Amino acid sequence: MSITLFQFRPLFGLPNASPFCMKLETYLRLAGLPHTVARVNSLGKSPTHKAPFIEFGGTVMSDSGLIINHLERTHGHPVDGKLTLAQRAESLAFQRLMEEHLYWAAVYMRWVDPAGRAAWQPYMQQLLGLPSFLTPLVSRMAARGIMKTLRAQGIGRHAPEVIWQMGIADIQALAHWLGNKPWGFGETPTTFDACLASIVGNIIRTPWDNPMKTATLKHGNLVAHFERLMARCYPELAK
Ligand SMILES: N[C@@H](CCC(=O)N[C@@H](CS)C(=O)NCC(=O)O)C(=O)O
Structure with a gap:
């Protein structure tokens, strides 16, 4: 099918x-x-x-x-089938950390952080296929709308420096847990690795500087993990 x-x-x-x-x-x-x-x-x-x-x-x-x-x-558990129940629990807990907490700090980084807004605009224009004259207006409206979501989620109620620290704490936890393992669980990548490389890639490939990108780039093991996954799954894009 x-x-x-x-x-x-x-x-x-x-x-x-x-x-x-x-x-x-x-x-x-x-x-x-x-x-x-x-x-x-x-x-x-x-x-x-x-x-x-x-x-x-x-x-x-x-x-x-x-x-x-x-x-x-x-499909017979082709990717995560090798995990024990305890590893599945660990994998799920880390995915929740990345997707329900770190993700929101990354949303702040991309859409709301006033220091990054100007740099984000041309990419946002490309992503949404906008005419250039509308881009600043859409960017302002999006930042306002997304800030409301971040307030509802909770992270947006904190000062910017606290939001950065919250995201950086997640990154540190992931880096310490991964250590020098090539993949999260054994010799082949699982959904955990797909999730990790996707959030790390989205942070470190952000073209403008910000505290969370700087902190993530300091963790060589996370950067190498992202590059390993790109080389394995996206040879057409890997550098
Ligand atoms: N839990 C969902 C989250 C998906 C999600 O939040 N996608 C974002 C893009 S990163 C989206 O479509 N946002 C559009 C919107 O919220 O209007 C999943 O795992 O697929």
Whole structure:
């Protein structure tokens, strides 16, 4: 059964500027599941109105984690099947750290941080396919809208320096846990690695400087892990 992966277009030399989209595309490559990628600007067809989402055999499904669970179950656990129950628990806990906490600090970094806003605008224009005269207005509106989301999530109620520190603490925890292992769990990458490389890549490939990027670049093991995964899964993009 063929799978169509719907996601945004690539940016920053990454397969995707959404860590969730990059994680899912990486999973599909690790699992060796044939798929085609469709680029979308509008998320109207996504059941949750978020990206990524997939279509297979007439079914449309969103949420990278739910999709991966479904594909693992229906394809004989090709990527995470080797993990023990304790490793699965660890993998899930770290994915939650990356996607439910660190991700929001990265959203602040990209969309809200006043010091990065001007640098982000041309990329945002490219990503959303905007006419240039609209870009500053859309950027301001997006920053305001996303700040509301960050306040609702909680992280946006803190001062900028605290948001940076919260993100950096997550990065440090990940770096210390990974240590000098090539992959999170053994000799081959799993969904944990897809998730880690996607968030680290999105932080370190951000073209402008900021405290979280600087702190992440200091962890050579995280940078090497990202490069290892790119070389393995995206030889066409790896430098
Ligand atoms: N839990 C979801 C999160 C997906 C998500 O937040 N995607 C973002 C892009 S990084 C999105 O589509 N945002 C659009 C919006 O919130 O309107 C997953 O794992 O797929």
